[in-house]
Amino acid sequence: MIYLDANATTPMLPEVVEAMMPWLTEQYCNPNASYRGAKAARKAVEQAREQVAVWLGALPEEVVFMSGGTESTNTALKWLARWVGRKSGRVVTTAVEHSAVLKVIENFAQVGYAVEKCGVDSGGRLDLEAFDEACARAEEGGGFASVMAVNNETGVIQPWVEACEKAHARGLAFHTDAIQAMGKVEVNVREVPVDFLSLSAHKFHGPKGVGALYVRSGCRFEPLLRGGGQESDRRSGTENVAGIVGMGKAAELARLWLEAGRDLRGLRDDFEARVVGGVEGVTVNGDLIHRVSTTSHLSFERCEAAGLLILLDEMGVACSAGSACMTGKQQPSHVQKAMGFSDGKARSSLRFGFSRMNTREEVVEAAGCVVKAVEKLRRVQGGGGTGPVMVYSP
Structure with a gap:
């Protein structure tokens, strides 16, 4: 995993x-x-x-x-x-x-x-x-x-x-x-x-x-x-x-x-760049300046987060659709609603949390799995495509 x-x-x-x-x-x-x-x-x-x-x-x-x-x-x-x-x-x-x-x-x-x-x-x-x-x-x-x-x-x-x-x-x-x-x-x-x-x-x-x-x-x-x-x-x-x-x-x-000045910015930014560059309709959510280096919150157009979670789990990638304390609840996250997300966008969002135990190889593989999962879910749901459609500057 x-x-x-x-x-x-x-x-x-x-x-x-x-x-x-x-x-x-x-x-x-x-x-x-x-x-x-x-x-x-x-x-x-x-x-x-x-x-x-x-x-x-x-x-x-x-x-x-x-x-x-x-x-x-x-x-x-x-x-x-x-x-x-x-x-x-x-x-x-x-x-x-x-x-x-x-x-x-x-x-x-x-x-x-x-x-x-x-x-x-x-x-x-x-x-x-x-x-x-x-x-x-x-x-x-x-x-x-x-x-x-x-x-x-x-x-x-x-x-x-x-x-x-x-x-x-x-x-x-x-x-x-x-x-x-x-x-x-x-x-x-x-x-x-x-x-x-x-x-x-x-x-x-x-x-x-x-x-x-x-x-x-x-x-x-x-x-x-x-x-x-x-x-x-x-x-x-x-x-x-x-x-x-x-x-x-x-x-x-x-x-x-x-104190040693360590963080996970490099891993997070590499992951986001690979996902955004690999599939269209991805939004990086939240303030891009004032955020910790361990979290990436993404929304995927024409995808339900619940379906993506199932596919990613089958591929061996563990992530979440929001707070672990809210898992299993169907209503959109109060956090995302407060940020002005539509119900559809809120239900298409995933949270990826990185830790000191993650390696760059894992991040590269996980990003590839996300791209594949999005493409597969869109095909099943009827429509979609690949290729970057947004400018991303970590």
């Missing part, structure tokens, strides 16, 4: 698996006990906390380990609604957030909060003027805002730094979903003073089932999960030691990768 769905999850790096193995086998003690084996587990958890904190530019005590991105975003948003949003009852976000954010905020609307989902331009970038106006309306009495750093479907980098500045200027607390940004763009909480930030290990070559919430020092915070008082009474539940160790190692490796 040529795996091009890294936005859904990334394969674990060998170094991450190696770091986790002792904690999955002979090192099984509960890190909250008092004997020698437990103390070793506690030391491993705290080392991982340090690794994540260094990567974020945070203090170790500002990192709270959780079960993943969904718990992290739910925890932050539900606390913010209870604390800073309780007086004004206003929440500001974007129309293109991940469902782990939107579903929570839509629930707030059902219980009386005024929710504003700010629009995006045709490239999928937040309208900052509309966002500022929405923050102004939420200013009286206090409210909060949540803006993702990178969109999970298109790979578009949102102006989350500017959004944080505007929200704070209006006195609003600010949360960012940085789950798709980590390991792809620079994220430093000392330079961008977000109040809360969510991340998930399996998006940067770590294990599934573990993530973290950054909570800025000085921010009032109470846990969503109560019980044994783990994580300094900020997230109860016995820590997933092996997962946390893996997350720490993945964070360290991702930091070194970015």
